[in-house]
Amino acid sequence: MAVSGGCSGDDGGTAGDNSISGGNGGSGNNGGSANGGSGNDGGSSNGGNGFGGFIDSGTNGGSGGTGIDPDAGCAFDKVTGDRVPANMLFVIDRSGSMNCNPPPTQTSAQCENSPQKQDQSLNSKWEDTRIALEAALDQLQAQPNVGVGVNMFPRDNSCQVSGTPNIQVTSLDSTQLSGIKAFFGTVDPGGRTPLAGATILSYKHLLTQLQAGNLEGNKFVVLITDGFETCAPDELNKLVNTDVPNAYDLLNIRTFVIGAPGSEGARSLLSQIAKAGGTASSPTCTADPNGNADVGDCHFDLTNVSSPQDFANQLSQALEAISGTVLTCEFDVPQASGGGEVDRDKVNVIVTPDGGTAVNLQQDNADCENSANGWQYNADKTKIVLCGNACDTAKQEGSSVQIVLGCPSDIK
Structure with missing residues (x-):
């Protein structure tokens, strides 16, 4: 990182090259690699590659489905949804x-x-x-x-x-x-x-x-x-x-x-x-x-x-x-209790507001930011994303999210 200008301080110091440089970085969540290093506090400098040097380049629960019973014969597992931190x-x-x-x-x-x-x-x-x-x-x-x-x-x-x-x-x-x-x-x-x-x-x-x-x-x-x-x-x-x-x-x-x-x-x-x-x-x-x-x-x-x-x-x-x-409406796709791979076509999501009735959400693959109201997968199908009123309900204090595995997904 390079920060130019008249900055000073015990931690900042003054440098003529990179304020941040060093060894190999890690990889980001989206697979981006990093090749910078670690540095201390930034004061002032007159050049360098900067940051580029270490990175290469409501009350309604949503759309209700047909009513998947978590205790139905097809359901072999049901887990509490773990919200992405x-x-x-x-x-x-x-x-x-x-x-x-x-x-x-x-x-x-x-x-x-x-x-x-x-x-x-x-x-x-x-x-x-x-x-x-x-x-x-x-x-x-x-x-x-x-x-x-x-x-x-x-x-x-x-x-x-x-x-x-x-x-x-x-x-x-x-x-x-x-x-x-x-x-x-x-x-x-x-x-x-x-x-x-x-x-x-x-x-x-x-x-x-x-x-x-x-x-x-x-x-x-x-x-x-x-x-x-x-x-x-x-x-x-x-x-x-x-x-x-x-x-x-x-x-x-x-x-x-x-x-x-x-x-x-x-x-x-x-x-x-x-x-x-x-x-x-x-x-x-x-x-x-x-x-x-x-x-x-x-x-x-x-x-x-x-x-x-x-x-x-x-x-x-x-x-x-x-x-x-x-406060995300993203939940990790759970593993089956036996450790096997989850069939992504046999996943259903139930949201229960605090003191309210459980709502079976439909899988809705429309634009989550605009018209979708239900749940969908993210791009690599590692996360379940709630959209619309379903998300609003899940965010309410006391609400719970349950993910049911084994029954064919109810798709809007």
């Missing part, structure tokens, strides 16, 4: 401008000129962000198979970035949740905005964890920033065109982006990151690298807030939407 690394801007009040109490221009609270009686952007994050984490903690970590930038009050998160990604149990909240209480915003370096090194960390076999399931980066890259602008082209898409295509790391007030001039950049990272708000959203810097609607854009409370509400809604996406 979700691992989230929050990459959060703690630059000096996060000290400011949200608009309209303090405009972005006023904050840029004087990055400190104008009204001490009101929350700063960081304080509102902390409240919303803690509420979102409280909700996530109630869900099974969710891991969360935190990496804040800069590490100093200048441009230092680090490949080692402040809080490692691990299961969001009560201990992890308490640790994150305690850490948030120590954060004192300051410094510039090394967005590129922090994002790249976060991918690097997740790759290292994948190589070590520590991250099973889906991986997500959630980038929250209130500004444009101010430490290494020369890195942005590589970030958008190499690093983010490689993380998504080769390692299956999706990148969500939230732009807080102050990021008006970075709308295009942030939307490009979201689009390349597989989380565009819609297929037709705008993320034109050749257009206006302040035009882009592929990310969560919170810059047009009408009041500090509006910012807090919009941020909470964005985090809720991200959490809803991260």
Whole structure:
């Protein structure tokens, strides 16, 4: 990784070549190979191959079927569905401008000129962000198979970035949740905005964890920033065109982006990151690298807030939407109890809402993002994916998913 610009710090240092280099990497979930290595914290440098150097290039349960009885004669096995784990690394801007009040109490221009609270009686952007994050984490903690970590930038009050998160990604149990909240209480915003370096090194960390076999399931980066890259602008082209898409295509790391007030001039950049990272708000959203810097609607854009409370509400809604996406509706195709191969044409799925009636889902192979309502296999048939209302029901607290083996699949 190469992060150019005037960054410094004990961990960051200054280098003239790659900040990350070394031996052979591992392979991503989608089979992408890696050939970089491990490195420590990223400070500043004037070149190198960067990230490309280590990656080569509701209440309704859904559509009801004919009613497969899990105790029917054809059913030789029934298992509880194991939800695919979700691992989230929050990459959060703690630059000096996060000290400011949200608009309209303090405009972005006023904050840029004087990055400190104008009204001490009101929350700063960081304080509102902390409240919303803690509420979102409280909700996530109630869900099974969710891991969360935190990496804040800069590490100093200048441009230092680090490949080692402040809080490692691990299961969001009560201990992890308490640790994150305690850490948030120590954060004192300051410094510039090394967005590129922090994002790249976060991918690097997740790759290292994948190589070590520590991250099973889906991986997500959630980038929250209130500004444009101010430490290494020369890195942005590589970030958008190499690093983010490689993380998504080769390692299956999706990148969500939230732009807080102050990021008006970075709308295009942030939307490009979201689009390349597989989380565009819609297929037709705008993320034109050749257009206006302040035009882009592929990310969560919170810059047009009408009041500090509006910012807090919009941020909470964005985090809720991200959490809803991260709480996967993917389940591993189980092995038969005898250890034999499962006949993919003889699988059925039953969803039971908490206190409700079991619903036999139909296999629906339409577009899962749009019209499908039932279940389908992923591309290599290693996972069962619930779509539409079936997914919504499965995500509800107390719902259960049962996979029945042996009976012909009920296909829509």
